[in-house]
Amino acid sequence: MHVAVAARLAGRPLRVSTARRTGLLLALPAMAVFALLFVAPLFTLVLNSFRTAQGGFTLxxxxxxxxxxxxxxxxxxxxxxxxxxxxxxxxxxxxxxxxxxxxxxxxxxxxxxxxxxxxxxxxxxxxxxxxxxxxxxxxxxxxxxxxxxxxxxxxxxxxxxxxxxxxxxxxxxxxxxxxxxxxxxxxxxxxxxxxxxxxxxxxxxxxxxxxxxxxxxxxxxxxxxxxxxxxxxxxxxxxxxxxxxxxxxxxxxxxxxxxxxxxxxxxxxxxxxxxxxxxxxxxxxxxxxxx
The missing domain is CATH 1.10.3720.10 (MetI-like)
Known part of the structure; x- marks a missing residue:
């Protein structure tokens, strides 16, 4: 009985880790769309805001x-x-x-x-x-x-x-x-x-x-x-x-x-x-x- 309990406890981190990996894989398409349509344009906006008309850096x-x-x-x-x-x-x-x-x-x-x-x-x-x-x-x-x-x-x-x-x-x-x-x-x-x-x-x-x-x-x-x-x-x-x-x-x-x-x-x-x-x-x- 103790062996079975120990086996269950030992296997729990594996199941949790697997569940996290599965959730991350399911979220990857949404994260990719978010990064492509929001993060990348925002990064470009910030980068351009510090540029001069000639392409140099300025405040x-x-x-x-x-x-x-x-x-x-x-x-x-x-x-x-x-x-x-x-x-x-x-x-x-x-x-x-x-x-x-x-x-x-x-x-x-x-x-x-x-x-x-x-x-x-x-x-x-x-x-x-x-x-x-x-x-x-x-x-x-x-x-x-x-x-x-x-x-x-x-x-x-x-x-x-x-x-x-x-x-x-x-x-x-x-x-x-x-x-x-x-x-x-x-x-x-x-x-x-x-x-x-x-x-x-x-x-x-x-x-x-x-x-x-x-x-x-x-x-x-x-x-x-x-x-x-x-x-x-x-x-x-x-x-x-x-x-x-x-x-x-x-x-x-x-x-x-x-x-x-x-x-x-x-x-x-x-x-x-x-x-x-x-x-x-x-x-x-x-x-x-x-x-």
Whole structure:
């Protein structure tokens, strides 16, 4: 008997090692695609950002960006648009996700189709559609005139950009939230209510902490996609709203200054990644304090 136990214990590291090797082999194709489509382009971007037009090494591209107040303001403005869009998607998407959670499969399918419908339309067509809706002769202006008010300027400003981004980014917030809410044990809230907890207390101490993973995932997706978006801000923001992707495009295709465009892009990547990591840590800490 002791011999059999010893044989099992002796064979366990071998089985664990084999399982690890098998898992690594299964993950190799995905790792190769990741390295080819993300790591290699990012490495090339970083390398080009330290080059001069003649191919030498320099820090001038970063000094030029960080030393210019105009470009720093553009960076802050880009991050602000991303934060406002993310917050708007969270405030709108969380109640919608809660509503979806309690609906029948048929109703959920219909509402999910409505939610995903903006993603089925070309971003250019979608942005030009908002030009019509928010234009001086569009339905929004007609509503203001109908109540006797002068319609405000709704195009070529931050408001138009945020509205356009909310329209398409909402789905990226709601889907992770729904997945997180579906994983919550449905008996927890009734049990808490049976012990005397109020509905508001159940929401803040049970639902919110247990759905933090969905909020983090949705917020990271929305924020990263918003700050790197080009088409929607270019169409709805016009010449007055300049964000970081616009300058990357301009430097690369108009001025043909690829090293400076790479530096702008890498700065945006670094700052965005740092902010998203801090946000995720803060949200998880907050959820731990609520639970």
């Amino acid at each position: 001038a591209n970063y000094v030029r960006f960080l030393g210019d107040p105009f470009y720093r303001d553009v960076l802050v403005h880009t991050l602000l648009i991303g934060a406002v869009t993310t917050l708007g998607c969270l405030l709108i998407g969380y109640p919608f996700a809660l509503y979806l959670r309690g609906r029948s499969p048929r109703v959920r399918n219909y509402l999910s189709l409505v939610l995903l419908s903006p993603l089925l339309i070309s971003m250019v067509i979608r942005a030009y559609g908002w030009l019509v809706v928010l234009g001086p002769n569009g339905p929004v202006a007609a509503v203001f005139r109908g109540v006797g008010l002068e319609p405000p300027a709704m195009l070529y400003n931050d408001v138009a950009v945020v509205i356009g981004m909310l329209h398409v980014m909402l789905a990226y917030m709601v889907l992770p939230l729904v997945a997180a809410l579906d994983r919550i044990d449905p008996t927890l809230v009734p049990a808490a209510r049976g012990l005397g907890a109020s509905g508001w207390s159940c929401f803040w101490r049970i639902t919110v902490p247990l759905s933090v993973a969905g909020m983090v995932a949705g917020s990271l997706i929305v924020f990263s996609l918003t700050v790197s978006s080009f088409v929607t801000p270019a169409i709805l923001g016009g010449p007055t709203v300049k964000l970081m992707p616009y300058f990357v495009y301009t430097e690369a295709t108009v001025n043909l200054d690829w090293p400076y465009a790479a530096a702008i892009g890498f700065i945006l990547v670094v700052v965005t990644t740092a902010l998203m990591a801090g946000y995720a840590a803060l949200l998880r800490k907050r959820a731990g304090a609520l639970s």
